[in-house]
Amino acid sequence: MFVVCLAILSINMYLALKGRRAKLRRIAGLDAIDEGVGRAVELRRPVAVDLHTGTLSTVDGVLALTYLDYAARKAAEVGANFVVGLGAAEVTPVATDIVRSAYILADKEEMFNATSMIRFISPAQWGYTGGWLGLVAREKPGLIFIPGSMGAEVMLIAEAGQWVGAMQIACSTSLLNIPFLVAGCDYVIMGEEFYAGAAMISQNPVQLGCIVGQDHFRLITISLVIFGSILVTLGSKWLSNLMNL
């Protein structure tokens, strides 16, 4: 399956490179970022991004930086103030660089202030949560963007934004986080959308081709699930044995 998936993704990326353009449905949460940033500017409140304690050793942690880059660019374009909360030490210089680059590209370097914009809070779960709640209560952001997964504090983080009237957009691949985020946030980019959204943000045709490849592989997987269910119902374990090889 590894080889099949690799082959399908590679073929689709190659076709995209050769000029085939994929039409993808929009993700509501991504579109809402523009709206949220505009709202924050109108309310004269900052845009806040909660990177949480996500580290660079997890895929979600690295992916969160893509969303940080997008939110920072949108905020810089309209001259919104920006705050990033993070709890992983090694992410601090990377996040600083990304936000600084966003403000430089928007010709607003004078607005960038690493001390007030990049807030290293704590690597401890509840230490970070307490710090983030304080930050939200003091800064009262207009838009809070929460990319990445977290633990039991998810409901506190989501409710903190509601208490100050912030628009909230969350992204998570954690099945334990999603119900709480749906209850507490205005938009949730959930599951696979988190990964697909990163490609859509880039607008890179090859990355978009990769998303099409994902869908093709998913169709194959679903077909195998249905076919395997029928075979097992009929008493044959041929396919399940093949998959267990």
Place this chain on the structure above:
Amino acid sequence: MSVVLRKYAPMALLGFLGFLMVASYFSTIEILGYFSRELQNWSSIISAIALGFAAFILLRQHVPRSLKGNIYSIALVGSMGLLPILYLITGSTVSFQYNWVYQTWVGRLDPSMYSLVAFSIISGLYRAFRVRNIDSLLLLVTAIILLIGQVPVGGVLKPVVNWFLDVLNTGGYRGVQLGIGIGLFAYALRLLIGIERTWLSELKGE
């Protein structure tokens, strides 16, 4: 610094090390396993160095604020200094003084924060369970059945609760998990072959 060093060297390094880790997972060649273990050790070392760097940044931000009389910054700087000082005095991280500070401060603050989750869940539930349309009505009815079914008095609803959890809930979860698995694979591939490079930031990619 040249573009090669700023842009291509980190990408090449990521791709090489990433594929090395993938190869070590699928292969039984001992040298690949050795490199894989070494890389993971290096990852821990780099994280430890970065933590020291972050502590320095934190102090750089909060020491000036402490000098201006900001009470929260004073508490933060004081807390950061207290445990290392206690360690230097007692020479141990299991001494009575060290443990007393940890257990009575950190050990109490963590559960205190955790207890706040209960209040946020109640306010979240209040908002989530407001009936606005047919979907939210279904959510409310399902939640009530599940809540009643989980307590002793609702034992008669146990088969319905189990059906909700084992069939509807598990089916939905597996669908999402399937998408996450494929999405993760595709994202990792994009990262390793260098077409996803936001982590380098735009200026480095010029």
